[in-house]
Amino acid sequence: MEMQKTYNPKEFEDRIYREWCDHGYFHAEISPDKVPFTIVMPPPNITGQLHMGHAMDCTLQDTIIRFKRMQGYAALWLPGTDHAAIATEVKVVDYVRETEGLTKEQLGREEFLKRTWAWKEKYAGRICDQLKKMGSSCDWDRLTFTMDEKCSKAVREAFVNLYKKKLIYQGNRIINWCPCCKTALSDAEVEYADEASAFWHLRYYAKDDPSRSLVVATTRPETMFGDTAVAVNPADPRYQDMIGKKVILPIVEREIPVVADEHADMEFGTGCVKITPAHDPNDFEVGLRHHLPVVKVMNDDGTMNEEAGMFCGLDRYECRKAVVAELEKRGNLVKIEPHTHAVGHCYRCHSAVEPIASKQWFVKMAPLAKPAIQAVMKNRIKILPDRLSKVYYNWMENVRDWCISRQLWWGHRIPVWYCPDCGATICEKEDPTHCPACGGANLKQDEDVLDTWFSSALWPFSTLGWPEKTPDLDYFYPTDVLVTGYDIIFFWVARMIFSGIEHMKKIPFRDVLFHGIVRDEQGRKMSKSLGNGIDPLVVIDKYGADSLRYSLITGVAPGNDTRYTEAKVEAGRNFINKIWNASRFVIMNAEGRNILPIESVKLSSADKWIVSKLETCIKEVTLNLNKYEIGVALSKLYDFMWDDFCDWYIELTKPALYGEDEAKKDGAIAVLCFVLENALKLLHPFLPFVTEEIYAHLPETSGSIMVADFPHYNAKFGYKKEAAAFEGVKEIIQAVRAVKTEVGCLPSKKVELFIVSDARRLIHANEASILKLAGASAIRFIESSENLPKVVSKVCDIAQIYIPLGELVDFEKEKARLEGECERILGEIARAEGKLNNQNFLLKAPKKLVEDERAKRDKYADMLEKVRKQLKDFE
């Protein structure tokens, strides 16, 4: 099949992906003679479609897994999707309201879940299609959803294990309550934002002495109905007489005690704190210490309950206004101070969360955190970039117990049953039918579901079959690298680490590669509200998946944010087009010829140079991919492919290809094919589609590039010296080009080159290349330039070049140019001598460096002499 003049991804991307699937290349088999390499995909939420962040995440993983697969590992990339309990439920609630005009309560649990499963089918399918469009080489045979049977089993196992070890408990404590989603949230699910508010100073009068009062300062006047004490610091001289006395809570006229507690800060506010145990975590603790009653004053939806008396039914914020007005009316309001403080918001619906005392399920964190910290500390798990391990430690060391129960319907139901007959609580892996205590058959399962992250935490092993002892689990666990964004380090990564250690007794992964966020052109986060998100599919439609992949990993360093710009996609597209055309050139020239193995042809110095460059490139790409420096690896390939291979080597082969010498032609083609084939293999993990397409057109190749061997660096050819020498030839070509441009000589005008050089053999051997690339008609070796008329000249490392240009030579300009050249060289000499005259440099710098510096000085001194001579001759 003919290759088109310009690269057009639409013609082959979908077809190639189908072929990969049909051949089963993505499927990882357990093979005893291979080393496993495993990545589990961070499962995208089924809430919607993939965004650029996902696109980058999956490109990075795909690049790594393709690299490892080609290197001969049993490479498994396990895909999946996440049920995303709260996030999905919020979406489906909206959807049901819009389509059926019903609330979820009106619909009922069973019907609601039916709708949600239908939603899941639709969106999980869409997400997989998008992953395929990106070229993801994940093992679809192992596709997992977090609510699959096997995951549910894992969740049960984990819950029951932790429960039996008393690491899961039910407790009545302050949790974060979202009045909009009507569920508890974990600490990690709350986002804090500073809000301008006020500090209300309220006067509470002493019970028996209307002349004595305390002024409390609060940001939450509406919770006063739940006040069950006022606290002052035990050391505060101002309030010693009040400790143990009672004050009257205004409006409700309830008597509450004044307690002494360290929690009250003498420096802050008035030094008196109203204590509302049901609605503030600190107050809750104070309440426990002083055995205070816990009075809840709010309903689930954030409205006030009957405790608020006349304010019952009001929304919490309306109530605040009303209470303040009432207090003012009654003369209890002393003053209002402006005050900014952090208010927590639900990470899903963004409404202000309410700290409320509530009975929930918790995971006891301290015993789990300890070994999880050690795993990273002892380097059993390596976090990249390293600085993020500090963030991890900081969180793990201060983590509080994890609230895992959610008052939702969509998710893993908590495996706990209550016996209404005897009050027993039963926690079992299998659904119990009878109460083991009293034999009663009226067991009722806990209504709540689990935090979605509880199942995510088990992902690296639940996907492989745990708690069953499956061969997969045995072979592929622990996984090798986890690739994800630093924004879910607490939600997910930290929890996988302690869960893996707890349940598997083994770390879940050896490396964690964190990437940053994909931002828009202006550096803003992409978000729905800003409307600045860009759909990867739209980009793929316009430019192809390879170009998108290029744009997402070019220039990225681990942990750093990156910006999406269309210019980067274009740069990628242009690069790929370059590869495409270079390949087309090679293929066209190789057509109908016998391709010789590179070992059997005589290599020119240009051949040796490019082979040496290729070897260096293989080394660097491999090294950087192993370090997960994907961006660096790609940039090395970019330079090699474009500069070395296209701009130099291909041009260098043209004299041979267009010449008559069949042996030379065979040689050039052999090297072209060899280098191109290797380069394509190196490029394949980054640009899978186009490399596969070209590979199929290459002579002497068969099968798919994705299962070909990744090039090995073994310094088989070496040629370091020959390659270095060849740089001299390149320098001559560049010098001639530069001089011609400077004097305004058309590139197409052929010039004669007079050369003084000790490297005649090298130059002679590359004569054809020099003539073609420099645009010259002949090379004449001379001993001295003395008799040359009207020349411009240039001193290179291995030669002095003189070009007679007749009328084009501007005497003044040329003189100025040569003088400028002298200046430059003098500068170089001065720099070298500056160092060499420094005794400390001679004494302390490495010998090699001193030698290099000497050599440089001598070289430039020699050059200076030559340029000065040219200047003299010229005059």
Place this chain on the structure above:
RNA sequence: GGAAGUUUAGCUCAGCUGGGAGAGCAUCUGCCCUACAAGCAGAGGGUCAUAGGUUCGAACCCUAUAACUUCCACCA
């Protein structure tokens, strides 16, 4: 209140363990030379945020400062 990151060419960013500043885009000049104008050749452009310090030598290490960004934190 803690902690982290960033600051390099007009723009977006690389620069690994300290040893002569790089790329892409943009700009200027000239080119359709039988792979490629999504291209080729040549060129201009940087006190590497600021001030100190360590060192023979600093974009890189240390200290302070400034600006921007982010994360964590129950001060009512």
